[in-house]
Amino acid sequence: MDMVHVKDVAHSFGREEVLKEVNLSIQEGEIFGLLGPSGAGKTTLVKMIVGILEADQGEAWVKDVKMPSLEQMKVLGYMAQSDALYNELSARENLDFFGSIYGLRTKKRKQRIEEVMNIVDLYDHLDKPVQKYSGGMKRRLSLAAALLHEPDLLILDEPTVGIDPILRQSIWNELKRWQQNGTTIIVTTHVMDEAGKCDRLAMLRDGYVIATGSPKELREKSHTETIEEAFLAYGGEKG
Amino acid sequence: MNIRALIIRILRQFRRDKRSMALMIVAPLLVLTLMWLVFDGDRYEPEIAVVDVPSPYVQVLEKQDAVIKEMSEVEAMNALQGVEVDAMIKMDQQSMQVALEGSDPSTNSAVKMTIQQAMKELGPQKSQLEPAFTYIHGSEDLGLFDNVGPVLIGFFVFFFVFIIGGVSFLRERTQGTLERLLSTPLRRWEIVTGYVLGFGLFTLIQSFIIAAYSIYVLGMWMDGSFWYVLLITFLLAMTALTLGTLLSAYANNEFQMIQFIPLVIVPQVFFSGLFNLDALAGWVQAIGKVMPLTYGANALRNIMIRGKGIESFQSDILILIGFAFLFFFLNIVALKKHRKL
């Protein structure tokens, strides 16, 4: 069964055609990377999968249910590209709020809040108001909020922007660990060495998916040494 | 459960954002006080001539904030013409006639207030006697300032709730948390309900403080039930909140939200009874009919000035509830723009 299926999606903002024809299948339990230049429509596509943007044409399915679906939203964790946090509130209050929305009971909620804050290494800042957080700390808190309810499908829009290499490494280790527990993960990224850590990649450009496959396949097919070169090679072929 | 989470979050945000909280409560009190200073100042002590008024009545009148002078009718008329006194009270067995000098509305209302207060103190039997007012200059219609107080209470509640409610919902959209909420299993109606109830709790407190301050501290003319006043201000606040959050969908930033003030708020002031519209064309008067503040102000005037019972303003209540529900549903529909479910 496909975890996510995107079928013939096209979308425009005004006269700008952002997605022309996009088809994707993402399998259960894989880490799937979405690559593409700035403005390629990665965020747009991801929002369609999450169910907060309706495509002009085509549809997005999660576990064989067409999005948007409130049932599927319960098992989906979304981290937006811009941090969606309540700045006046402390980290704990933010997480408490999101946790209650997902129906976590008081005790479980408290326990999960401590767990996820440990994962993103913010445990010592639990009661600090978010407006006193640095950019990278906010990013990590957003990630924590997406993890809170142990979703089956995790959709992360550029999760590691503004996060230092050591922490980035440890977050990737966590992603791998969740994958082993059966979580399917979609990440959008600009960072090529991160792309190399994904099981499969899709390159988005000019409204089309110009290539899909494992990092190895992509390198071999384009006869290049690195993902970065492959990316440029595919882009060049098209343009 | 979901709605409760939203309410708790909104109240927590209020607790953190002391300035917005102050704006909603202290600002209306401040402006009302300033208005009161301008319109009311030291309450004017009217000078009233009494002609053939039985002594029990005179005693009660003297207890009010007024200067009472016993005169003959001729003396009194002369004094009235020369504006040495503001009014003359004449009594016989069946009737009580009050002649007012009439040219200054605030003096007129001061006289009326004195007499009505005195009648109240006399108790139900004696106050059966309806005073009949006549005017040497001007007419009853001049008592415009009487209308101002209740309208101001309604207006300030409406204004500040509109702004704060609208801006915080707008912020929810611009900071991305609205989208984040829509990526959770929250339903659209739950989001709107959470907002209405979270703010509702707060506006209830706000309405209470503003109404109590105006009536008991500023001594605004009050002839009816405090609870009715609270009910109407609360309904106005709910209408303002739902209208504010609705319109915030059409603003891209806080400044654009402020731009709604001249479009949505200011016209309501003109049509809410602050100015007399009786002489205007029907279609002009009809504009006021689509404005929530018209109904709130009308109800507040009936309660506070005329001391009327619920039958005189129940249609206003229903219309305000109607407005609030209409805006509430339009809010839910407006969220469809983001997620159709």
Ligand SMILES: Nc1ncnc2c1ncn2[C@@H]1O[C@H](COP(=O)(O)OP(=O)(O)OP(=O)(O)O)[C@@H](O)[C@H]1O
């Ligand atoms: N709400 C919107 N209204 C109008 N245009 C939009 C909107 N959202 C995105 N766009 C446009 O759609 C295009 C794709 O945007 P999108 O955010 O999906 O890109 P992206 O691939 O995520 O880029 P980045 O890597 O910079 O985040 C951009 O050209 C952008 O201008």
Ligand SMILES: [Mg+2]
């Ligand atoms: Mg993006």
